[in-house]
Amino acid sequence: MSEAVVARAYGGPEVLAVTDADVPQPGPGQVRIEVRAVGVNPVDHKLYSGAFGADPAKLPMRLGSEAAGVVTAVGAGASGPAGPVEVGDEVIAYRAPGAYATELLVPASSVVPKPAGLSWEQAGGLMVAGVTAVHVLEAIGLGGKETVLVHGAAGGVGLFAVQLAVARGATVLGTASPAKHDVLRGLGAVPVAYGPGLADRVRAAAPEGVHAAADLVGTDEAVDVSLELVADRSRIATIAAFERGAGAGIKRLGGGPGADPGTEIRAAARLQLTEAAQAGRLHVEIAAGYPLREAAAAHRRIMTGRTTGKIVLIP
Known part of the structure; x- marks a missing residue:
């Protein structure tokens, strides 16, 4: 049994x-x-x-x-x-x-x-965190030579999003507590401490601007800073702040109210993830x-x- x-x-x-x-x-x-x-x-x-x-x-x-x-x-x-x-x-x-x-x-x-x-x-x-990360990056249309802000970069989804974005050739700014910054540096991201003054710290780290943002934590800070720094709201996505996201007109992804489940994208991502993991490109x-x-x-x-x-x- x-x-x-x-x-x-x-x-x-x-x-x-x-x-x-x-x-x-x-x-x-x-x-x-x-x-x-x-x-x-x-x-x-x-x-x-x-x-x-x-x-x-x-x-x-x-x-x-x-x-x-x-x-x-x-x-x-x-x-x-x-x-x-x-x-x-x-x-x-x-x-x-x-x-x-x-x-x-x-x-x-x-x-x-x-x-x-x-x-x-x-x-x-x-899988769950991996396919979510793929969905987020597809939803914000992230390409190479762009700068993306990832809120909650040291979490389950965040670590995958950082690695996948770096592999695309993007510059990744990842928010996390200072104790986790070395982990993010090791994956090729530029760590930024969250908390008061976050927008100014991101501007200092990315003087040429931020093209897209991924909110993986759902805090007001993550949404507010994303809206402040990213001009095109269609290039901001959240997997947690569903109510705020609806009011702000940003993309809501996953299983929350009104969110895009990304069923086809996530299904297709499974073999992409296993191939990358097998090749040692994804930890x-x-x-x-x-x-x-x-x-x-x-x-x-x-x-x-x-x-x-x-x-x-x-x-």
Whole structure:
């Protein structure tokens, strides 16, 4: 019998519990996976916090959408974006609803090969933040020889956005606390401390101006400074400040109210990300790993908003 983490009610991490979960044999086009690592993302908490609504019919709620593991069974015609999927394959699953589990049943179309150079923890934390970063950079139309301001550059999405933007040839200014500046420098970004005076510090670091901005934290500061420094509002995107973004006329991305989910862009990004990771062009920074049964502790950690990189669960 498999185990899965569920939210028994709407609220904080205290509502999370581990329960038994039956995982049937895969049908046509499906695969079953023995999970080795699961990515934890801020949206996981938002779903059961009530931020997106509190429909009691959705309880108990399974959590998670990305995982890495080994294929243990396949249905007829099981084929993913990279081709046929077979028993024993090491894979990453995204989208994988209910990924906080020891076993998963997912469509083969959700499965891509795990890069051999990634640990299980890194593989489990690659996709959600990675495809979000790709979506953001596409939405703001970032090209080479441009300057982009990335708010929350040392977070899960931010570290990917920095690396991908640098790879495009852009100059990246990344906001973070001073303790994280060396990490950003190591990835090729110009770190800038957030807080009062941020706009002036960005101007000093980029005297020729900023072409685009990505808000990955959702603070008023991030939105205000982006609006002040970027002339074209269509080149500002947020993945968190949905209400402010709507009022300011900037792009809202992801699963929030009125946001563009970028379904096709994110699906196409999966193989781009695994190829870049396999080639060593994309590093997955792991902030911490927790046992599956300590999902509540992992959520308390991610809710602080101060992690550098990804948090993962280990079944």
